Amino acid sequence: MPVDIRVPSLGESVVEATIGRWLKHEGDTVNQGEALVELETDKVNMEVGADQSGVLQKIVKREGDTVAVGEVLGVIAESSQAPAAQAGDGQKIPSEQLQSEPVTSERQKVSTGQLPPTTRASDGQRPPSPLARRIASEYNVDLSQVKGTSPHGRVTKDDVIGYMEQHVQNTAPSQRVAQPDKASAPPPVQTTTTSADQVIVTPLAAPRGREERIRLSRRRQTIAQRLVEAQHSAAMLTTFNEIDMSAVMEVRSRRRDTFKERHNVSLGFMSFFTKAVVGALKAFPRLNAEIQGNEMVLKRYYDIGIAVGAEEGL
Structure with missing residues (x-):
């Protein structure tokens, strides 16, 4: 049964928020408790997690939209419901094809190195935190090289910053990047x-x-x-x-x-x-x-x- 992703209570005197960014895309598989979207308020930024495991079937509100408490952000469907919705027009997809195609696709991505570093974690390892992913993206850090120190080996902000500091200390001055923020850096x-x-x-x-x-x-x-x-x-x-x-x-x-x-x-x-x-x-x-x-x-x-x-x- 599909479950709505709703804006939770934002705290005292806070009635609305702005969608900062979605951490998942439509069609992505999500686990219960996994962060889906970041909300920005006047007082604090927060993450909205998944109430159940399944597939992110639909994103209702986009990045930059203003939403109120209780408003629907998206819909999570059970994993078994996602293929039926994608088939459409009454077409039936053989169960063997449903089971083999995703696995083959993922194996091809792994063999060709197309998977991002954040998805190469083991089943028992949680993905890096959103803040860690944001810092890694801004500073061009390969998260597959960062070792997580939190429970379940999850990479956090402190892990990324520690890796950056160690990397800078071990890098020759001629190889260091002067300004990681390419958008705001002055021309060389x-x-x-x-x-x-x-x-x-x-x-x-x-x-x-x-x-x-x-x-x-x-x-x-x-x-x-x-x-x-x-x-x-x-x-x-x-x-x-x-x-x-x-x-x-x-x-x-x-x-x-x-x-x-x-x-x-x-x-x-x-x-x-x-x-x-x-x-x-x-x-x-x-x-x-x-x-x-x-x-x-x-x-x-x-x-x-x-x-x-x-x-x-x-």
């Missing part, structure tokens, strides 16, 4: 030093686009909203830090006349400040972003404005 550059104070930076590849949009989870949206509200109600403080500018002043005094002759503009300190800011934004690209609605917009260009204090104001 080639630096050529020609003198003590002149550095030429040559981009090796043009950026794929000027902006990238990333959907915010419900929790991130709430955090962003609370921070904006805090700007209107909390005291805002300014931090002052002293730095040694003697090296910059030495370069400026040495290059001042040449710069003036070449560009017909005086070489001030703002150029050095701007270069430092751009370098910091390249190192930390998420600081060069803004919130638009329910999306975070990562910018691959740099629009710098510097205010100057005066008696009349900025």
Whole structure:
């Protein structure tokens, strides 16, 4: 008998959630208690598990949809019901074919290496946790190489992070990946030093686009909203830090006349400040972003404005 997958109670004062992502696809075999879908709320993210073993027959709500408590997310059918539903038009499939075809297909996938690492677990071993799979996907980690330390050998977030730390320590610096987040990483550059104070930076590849949009989870949206509200109600403080500018002043005094002759503009300190800011934004690209609605917009260009204090104001 088919069983509905419903949104469980989300906690006090939480009445709706957003579907973060489905961990299973239609037609996948699921075990009782296995996580099927991730839900995002204003307070916490949670997983909805399967109430019975069977086949995920239908997905009713898609990723990004807003759902209420008790709403149907999908349908789980018993394993014996799935082939009959797929046959359709009254066609009967021989029982020998039903038993042999899936096994043959799976054997072919194993022999050709088409199965993902997460599905190569033994019957007694639980699949990696959703968070572990997400981290492994973002950092290109082969989960088949990660040993689970939890009961039943399940790979968790800590196992993946520990494997990454050990792998980085045992890898030569030239083989390490500088930024695992390919979407937000700045384009690689080639630096050529020609003198003590002149550095030429040559981009090796043009950026794929000027902006990238990333959907915010419900929790991130709430955090962003609370921070904006805090700007209107909390005291805002300014931090002052002293730095040694003697090296910059030495370069400026040495290059001042040449710069003036070449560009017909005086070489001030703002150029050095701007270069430092751009370098910091390249190192930390998420600081060069803004919130638009329910999306975070990562910018691959740099629009710098510097205010100057005066008696009349900025």
